[in-house]
Amino acid sequence: MNAIQTDQLTRSFGNLKAVDRLTLEVPRGTVFGFLGPNGSGKTTTIRLLLGLLDADAGSAQVLGFNTRTQADEVRVRCGALLEHHGLYERLSAADNLDYYGRIWHMSKADRENRIRELLERLDLYKRRDEPIGRWSRGMKQKLAVARTLMHHPELIFLDEPTAGLDPVASATLREDLASLVVQEGVTIFLTTHNLAEAEKLCTQVGVINHGQLLAVGSPAGLRARTSAPRLYITGQDITSQVVDSLHSNLLVKKLQQRNGALVIDLNDLARSHEIVAQLVEAGVKIDEVRKERVDLEDVFLQLVEEERGGEE
Amino acid sequence: MIADIFTVASKELREIFTFGDARGRSKFSLLILILIFGIVIPMQNGRDWVESPINIMVWGWMPFLWVSGIVADLFAGERERHTLEALLATRLSDGSILFGKLLAALTYGFTLTWLIMLASLVTINIGFGREGLLFYPLELTLGALVFSILISGLSASIGVLVSLRAGSVRQAQQMMSAGMLVLFLPFMLMQFIPEGWRDAVGNILLNIAPVQAAVGIALVLLIVESILIVIARRLFQRSKLILD
Numbered sequence: 048m049n050a051i052q053t054d055q056l057t058r059s060f061g062n063l064k065a066v067d068r069l070t071l072e073v074p075r076g077t078v079f080g081f082l083g084p085n086g087s088g089k090t091t092t093i094r095l096l097l098g099l100l101d102a103d104a105g106s107a108q109v110l111g112f113n114t115r116t117q118a119d120e121v122r123v124r125c126g127a128l129l130e131h132h133g134l135y136e137r138l139s140a141a142d143n144l145d146y147y148g149r150i151w152h153m154s155k156a157d158r159e160n161r162i163r164e165l166l167e168r169l170d171l172y173k174r175r176d177e178p179i180g181r182w183s184r185g186m187k188q189k190l191a192v193a194r195t196l197m198h199h200p201e202l203i204f205l206d207e208p209t210a211g212l213d214p215v216a217s218a219t220l221r222e223d224l225a226s227l228v229v230q231e232g233v234t235i236f237l238t239t240h241n242l243a244e245a246e247k248l249c250t251q252v253g254v255i256n257h258g259q260l261l262a263v264g265s266p267a268g269l270r271a272r273t274s275a276p277r278l279y280i281t282g283q284d285i286t287s288q289v290v291d292s293l294h295s296n297l298l299v300k301k302l303q304q305r306n307g308a309l310v311i312d313l314n315d316l317a318r319s320h321e322i323v324a325q326l327v328e329a330g331v332k333i334d335e336v337r338k339e340r341v342d343l344e345d346v347f348l349q350l351v352e353e354e355r356g357g358e359e
Numbered sequence: 360m361i362a363d364i365f366t367v368a369s370k371e372l373r374e375i376f377t378f379g380d381a382r383g384r385s386k387f388s389l390l391i392l393i394l395i396f397g398i399v400i401p402m403q404n405g406r407d408w409v410e411s412p413i414n415i416m417v418w419g420w421m422p423f424l425w426v427s428g429i430v431a432d433l434f435a436g437e438r439e440r441h442t443l444e445a446l447l448a449t450r451l452s453d454g455s456i457l458f459g460k461l462l463a464a465l466t467y468g469f470t471l472t473w474l475i476m477l478a479s480l481v482t483i484n485i486g487f488g489r490e491g492l493l494f495y496p497l498e499l500t501l502g503a504l505v506f507s508i509l510i511s512g513l514s515a516s517i518g519v520l521v522s523l524r525a526g527s528v529r530q531a532q533q534m535m536s537a538g539m540l541v542l543f544l545p546f547m548l549m550q551f552i553p554e555g556w557r558d559a560v561g562n563i564l565l566n567i568a569p570v571q572a573a574v575g576i577a578l579v580l581l582i583v584e585s586i587l588i589v590i591a592r593r594l595f596q597r598s599k600l601i602l603d
Contacts, residue, residue, distance in 0.1 A: 094601060097448055099448065099597050100598055122449060122450050127448040130444070131441030131444065132441075132445075133444060133446070134445075135374065135442060137377075138373070142373070151449075
């Protein structure tokens with residue numbers, strides 16, 4: 048059974064379609080990354096899935112429960128770290144977690160054990176009695192992640208968990224998330240516009256823009272599906288005639304020049320030696336040839352660009 | 360649901376009593392209130408502060424002041440600090456969040472009033488109780504008990520509605536202060552009406568049986584509060600709050 052299943056899920060605010068006929072399946076036990084620029088509909092999707100908002104059309108099932116008619120059942124089984132960490136800054140870390148443990152009717156002993164377990168895992172246990180108002184943003188985010196896991200949920204929603212963190216804090220939180228995923232065995236629905244984060248954490252990725260799902264699959268699958276293999280060549284004497292001659296080569300799908308280097312999307316990466324030979328023959332002094340791995344950012348930009356092209 | 364209401368209320372009370380209210384007043388502000396209303400004012404008023412039944416007005420209205428100071432923070436503050444959305448994403452029902460917060464406000468008003476009454480009693484006995492122990496009259500004790508709950512509830516339910524409308528804690532507090540002025544306006548206007556009219560009003564009040572008057576006022580308060588709570592319950596819904 049899927050952890051999340053939506054069918055033509057739609058929600059508008061006035062004339063704006065925040066989520067537009069979203070049909071999606073997220074298998075249990077996966078880390079699903081929901082990628083999209085700001086305002087693309089990621090947060091609204093989470094709110095719909097948690098039953099915090101009603102859909103205008105379509106339906107959604109979360110852990111087998113209908114989000115419209117069984118929203119309470121959904122929220123009992125899920126944890127959520129939404130746009131803001133939502134922690135009580137005047138309370139200590141332990142008190143914050145204890146409050147949420149009580150909300151989920153955990154016994155005192157269970158709460159104490161779970162608080163210790165989570166805070167030790169996140170290296171926050173020694174500071175458990177401090178009011179968290181004085182903590183760094185990264186530490187608060189870690190605590191907020193711990194709060195979502197407090198009651199052993201089957202599924203957690205993380206809305207841009209590393210947004211606003213410095214690179215070091217982001218990397219630390221990503222590592223913590225990766226290890227928690229393994230240890231807790233929980234399904235994660237993660238929204239982000241940080242593509243490196245999605246690459247590192249997610250087994251499945253969906254790309255959303257203007258409320259519409261543009262593509263879905265594994266990061267590697269998306270890269271393979273939406274982008275050609277890429278060759279990256281730096282050298283001297285790369286003239287406009289050389290570039291023109293490459294354009295006419297049928298092997299070349301797309302050619303760009305970036306900082307004096309050639310970035311060539313090929314139809315067949317195995318025949319890259321033919322491109323190198325052509326350049327050498329044309330008198331180019333080659334410094335470096337690299338078969339570059341297309342990253343998710345390129346895929347994402349390409350999908351968004353295609354969507355724009357489709358609209359026009 | 361009852362357990363959830365107590366969970367929410369106990370967290371709110373812990374925050375209030377440990378860390379103070381929305382205006383940033385620390386827990387020492389509670390001690391200052393007890394010092395002023397439990398020691399200074401009783402010392403100025405003497406035995407009358409404990410013995411005069413007319414002081415039911417004081418004990419009855421005091422909770423309104425205390426509760427109005429914190430209730431805006433309980434709702435608008437939670438929204439302003441972005442903690443409400445996380446709470447709405449939990450298994451708690453809308454009703455248990457609303458009633459938990461109302462219970463916290465009510466408990467705060469009731470507890471503070473009785474702490475001050477107790478401090479007043481100790482003060483008056485130390486200062487003026489040479490001829491034996493002084494106690495509040497029974498009717499004043501019962502009246503204070505009933506009215507401290509009812510007035511705390513009134514203040515809390517008005518505060519909920521105000522907070523749901525206000526964009527920030529500050530705005531909610533300003534609206535509460537304005538509301539308080541409206542409530543006290545009839546008493547303030549009394550000094551501007553002709554003396555003959557004032558005497559007539561005084562005579563009418565003196566001729567009303569005090570117990571019947573108190574019961575009548577209590578019933579009116581109960582009805583008003585019930586209506587306000589029903590309205591608050593209709594407005595306090597996840598799908599509306601999440602978009603604020």
